[in-house]
Amino acid sequence: METNNVSDNDHNRIWHIPISEISPNIEQPRKYFSHEDLEDLVLSIKKHGILQPVTVTEKTDGGYELIAGERRFRASQIVGLVSIPAIVRSATKQEKLELALIENIQRQDLNAIEEGFAYKRLIEEFNLTQQEVSEQVGKNRSTIANMIRLLDLPEEIQKALIDKKINAGKARALLSLKDEKEQMRVFRSMIGEEMTVRDVEMKVYGNTDKSRKGSVRRDPNVVAQEELLEERLGTKVVILEKGKKGTITIHYSSKDELKRLLQELT
Secondary structure (H helix, E strand, O other), X not given: OOOOOOOHHHOOOEXXXXXHHEEOXXXXXXXXXOHHHHHHHHHHHHHHOOOOOEEEEEOXXXXXXXXXXXXXXXXXXXXXXXXXXXXXXXXXXXXXXXXXXXXXXXXXXXXXXXXXXXXXXXXXXXXXXXXXXXXXXXXXXXXXXXXXXXXXXXXXXXXXXXXXXXXXXXXXXHOOOOOHHHHHHHHHHHOOOOOOHHHHHHHHHHHHHXXXXXXXXXXXXXXXXXXXXXXXXXXXXXXXXXXXXXXXXXXXXXXXXXXXXXXXXX
């Protein structure tokens, strides 16, 4: 089997590498794998073999590290294949995360929390802006921002997202509630009910009138404007009116986010 001394000229060449010599990608953003999906892939591999090679990089201490193709790799192990077709390429730590992330996004394999966490890692570990991440992975900047905002939700709600008990649209609506107790109260009231995203938004708006400013009912137009700014900026925004004047408060959770917001606003 051809596995050694891979040169730059062999960048697109397909090698057959022993599975025992490949270790999983430690930068893999996907943490949850559906047994049903793997079972389907196992059956496909048994019948047709591996139709698309995985991508690996050579390790300095010998062997290979998987960059992209985690499901194919896992399914091949289950099938009991001795080797697997692979493309060998060099990759930095950032590129390993980006390539694994892009593959999962293209295949829609990541849940919203995994996706948000991967974007956050790219920003925090590699000093990228949200705009730079959006360009790297081919997503709108507002999508990046909104996925990261989901990480601010309580752990129980994040787990519900992972378990597909609620979708990202409903979870984003809960972010409009600034108080975690209110988020949990509305979340628990909607579990088990057949509610649309719009239903959740209406329920949330009914609570924001009370939770954001005591028992005073707020102008729904102002609430809508807050939502618009939060969507555009990807962070918590509060508008307080005093007659014809008012204040807009934009929240940030780190110096990097502050820098990003300043770039957005200037």
